[in-house]
Amino acid sequence: MVGGPKTAVKRLSPILDVLAPKPDEGARARLAAHGPRRRRPLREDGPQRHRVRPHAGLRRGLRPLRQERVRPRQREDRAPVDAGERRAVLAVRARRPRLRAGGQRPRLARRLHRRFRRGPLDARGRDGQGRPHPGHHRLAARPLLLARQRRLHPPDAERPARPVRRPRDREGREEVSTPGPDENPLVEGLERLPVHPTSLVIFGGLGDLAKRKLLPALYNLAHEGALPERFHLVGTSRSEMTDEEFRKEAAEAIREHSRRExxxxxLEALLADVRWVAGTFDSASVYEGIAKVLGEFDEGAGALTLNRAFYLSTAPDFFPVIVEQLGAHGLHELPDEGEVRIIIEKPFGTTLASAIDLNQKVLSVFSEQQVFRIDHYLGKETVQNMLAFRFANRMFEPVWNRDHIQSVQITASEDIGIGSRAGYYDQAGALRDLVQNHMMQLLCLLCMEPPIDLGADEVRNEKVKVLKAIRPPAPDEVDQMAVRAQYAKGSAGGEDVPGYLDEADVPADSNTETYAALRLHVQNWRWAGVPFYLRTGKRLARKVTEIAVTLKPVPHVAFGGSDPAHPTTLMPNQLVLTMQPNEGVSLSLGAKIPGTRMRIRPVQMDFQYGTAFVSQSPEAYERLIMDAMRGDATLFTRNDEAEAQWRICDPIVSTWEATPGPLPQYEAGSQGPVEAASLLREIDSWRRI
Known part of the structure; x- marks a missing residue:
């Protein structure tokens, strides 16, 4: 051809302009052509918003990590394609692929047909469903959403928007209401939970528990937008300080102990209006100051009623004192529709008599619905997962009884010593510190019958039934069902460590146990005859909390073989639920070893919680503080439940206190005392820690 291909294309241009469809011709019935016919920019808040793929948990639009600024540079003979209104879907220009770098490029699809007269992209029967790569044509190919920069979100939220169909017969779009100026900056753009506005008062506001757990938990709730729109924090203790000094101390504790940076x-928004009230817990001035501060918060809320929550993060001796003073100053109730709740830390009593007395004093001021006795083990995701594991999987229910289960072991071991807690630990011991509360709760969740629903009373009713089915031991039976010991010097983590009696501030003649092991029986139809072994201790081989359910062996080994020199031995199946450090579930199965003989060995089938759910699990106190503010008591201990736990452990505590020492010793870093083997039946053995 004379003049070459370019000359031919130039000669054909007038013909192609005539033959090419007009902007609104030949388009599919379900699509609207882009053009100047008073079409507003595509938006994701119209009647087709359900077809847009949002990020999980997102409200009011996508939020990229960064925002590209695109300047309009259209050709003079083309109409503008850039959106110029508010938060519109922006058509990113073709031939400029770098504008979509960093995760904003649409995924590639089939290539466009390369031929003359292929028509517009949305022509019927042509390339309407294709996704062209930048550079295939001169017009913008695909709209992408560039949201406002102030909405931060994880990187996986930065993705192309799904195509939105626009009805032909509609000119406008519904407007989305924008947040008002008074909206809480802590939850802007984040998912909200139905929590009523609350004022939280922490007694012992800068104690060890508050610094390490409570304040970081409040920050993480604020970071995730879970706190109510109006949230106020008040701290109180004997330390004299100003509000500003409390703010600085709290911020420093959060920076040091928060699970995220x-x-x-x-952080500034959370602590902007914190208050501090100084004084002793038996002083009337403290409660007058608290009432004044809470009254100021109520006045600032106007017609909105603020709930109140009092968190007792103090020594147990102050629990009845604080409760009595709250009642005396009228802080236990509100005259209007607001709710008042009290959160009490463990230990709830040190004996059965003290637990009953404390319950009576608390319930003389507050109703049971207002009281939340906290056990942070129940706030752990893996402990809550036990309910899902048992009641969401039908495969386990047929074997979850005495006919198929040989024994159960619950272990809560630590590889550290008492550290600087000698004053508390020497008065408590391993039995009060872990067995009476945490381990009893694990036992209840493992053995309880299915509740009719997961309401607070239904779940706790079933747990109380389990505790009532465990017969408390008589004094002369304690030695046959319980063992105690103290750790001696040894090696832990490659370093030599002292024994318990050599620790600072521990009396040389102390009879406090650092190791406790029990054998219990749940005497009901499901669990009769199944032994439950519980053990906990300091300075053991490693830190682990787990429940091991050992099934009975198969009744007959059909492939035993005829060679008596190589008998086939089968290990019973074992289901292990691990709470820490590697949360998950493992099941041991028997499998054949490759070879000519039928040899069986155990293999593990593992589920790792962190691998299956890549999101970071919240801390236990985050869930429990939220539940307390919402009034959900499912994960808290009821009064009859606390007393039932003490009825089992109190005879053991009384017998041990009446029995003089010295106690058996076990080497630090070992598996525990050899005396613990006396609790086991001949067919049972302790799992290695």
């Missing part, structure tokens, strides 16, 4: 904007 604090965002200074969120």
């Amino acid at each position: 604090p965002d200074e904007t969120v």
